[in-house]
Amino acid sequence: xxxxxxxxxxxxxxxxxxxxxxxxxxxxxxxxxxxxxxxxxxxxxxxxxxxxxxxxxxxxxxxxxxxxxxxxxxxxxxxxxxxxxxxxxxxxxxxxxxxxxxxxxxxxxxxxxxxxxxxxxxxxxxxxxxxxxxxxxxxxxxxxxxxxxxxxxxxxxxxxxxxxxxxxxxxxxxxxxxxxxxxxxxxxxxxxxxxxxxxxxxxxxxxxxxxxxxxxxxxxxxxxxxxxxxxxxxxxxxxxxxxxxxxxxxxxxxxx
Ligand code: CA
Numbered sequence: 701x702x703x704x705x706x707x708x709x710x711x712x713x714x715x716x717x718x719x720x721x722x723x724x725x726x727x728x729x730x731x732x733x734x735x736x737x738x739x740x741x742x743x744x745x746x747x748x749x750x751x752x753x754x755x756x757x758x759x760x761x762x763x764x765x766x767x768x769x770x771x772x773x774x775x776x777x778x779x780x781x782x783x784x785x786x787x788x789x790x791x792x793x794x795x796x797x798x799x800x801x802x803x804x805x806x807x808x809x810x811x812x813x814x815x816x817x818x819x820x821x822x823x824x825x826x827x828x829x830x831x832x833x834x835x836x837x838x839x840x841x842x843x844x845x846x847x848x849x850x851x852x853x854x855x856x857x858x859x860x861x862x863x864x865x866x867x868x869x870x871x872x873x874x875x876x877x878x879x880x881x882x883x884x885x886x887x888x889x890x891x892x893x894x895x896x897x898x899x900x901x902x903x904x905x906x907x908x909x910x911x912x913x914x915x916x917x918x919x920x921x922x923x924x925x926x927x928x929x930x931x932x933x934x935x936x937x938x939x940x941x942x943x944x945x946x947x948x949x950x951x952x953x954x955x956x
Pocket of ligand 1: 896
């Protein structure tokens with residue numbers, strides 16, 4: 701089934717931070733979407749997330765324009781994340797004061813066959829809302845998530861933990877860090893959300909789901925997510941990309 705979609709993205713500095721270290725990419729025409737959350741002081745985080753966004757965006761764009769499909773796009777995604785990692789490492793070599801900078805990346809590309817391919821590293825997230833139910837489709841690469849997986853911490857405890865921001869994997873941090881890649885099928889009516897932890901740190905999944913269910917314009921749903929994150933403290937930069945899969949186009953019948 702050939703998919704049609706609409707998409708938009710938004711980012712906000714929040715109410716505490718001075719700079720915005722998040723980056724996003726919305727290439728609705730090609731079906732490429734990404735959020736990245738940089739880290740490292742003195743503007744290094746901004747540079748890291750931007751370098752990754754540029755590298756991944758460029759490679760995926762070329763892939764789509766070359767007509768790559770499905771698993772070839774997944775391979776391209778892996779390549780793109782490696783290139784982004786190398787770009788950050790090169791920047792650090794040339795600018796030793798930026799040592800320690802890195803970024804999360806959660807990127808998705810929609811394929812013509814009605815599936816998506818996703819690459820993910822760090823604690824930004826992808827969620828899928830289908831029939832009003834919200835599911836997190838990425839797994840955080842964080843210390844607290846590992847503790848939850850091994851049964852030493854509850855999900856609730858992880859949210860409030862003082863070490864909840866500690867990442868176990870990121871781009872630029874350690875070249876042996878492997879991203880996760882996954883694929884899935886999309887259906888008309890699905891809503892796909894990519895977001896940084898500035899959103900999920902402020903809003904629970906239940907709060908996010910409530911906003912995604914609203915039958916208002918896509919841009920207004922995004923604005924509402926950011927408004928609520930800021931209302932609840934806005935302690936971090938907030939970034940969200942929302943993609944909505946539309947009903948199939950009715951094929952026009954020719955009567956000649
Ligand atoms: Ca963040």
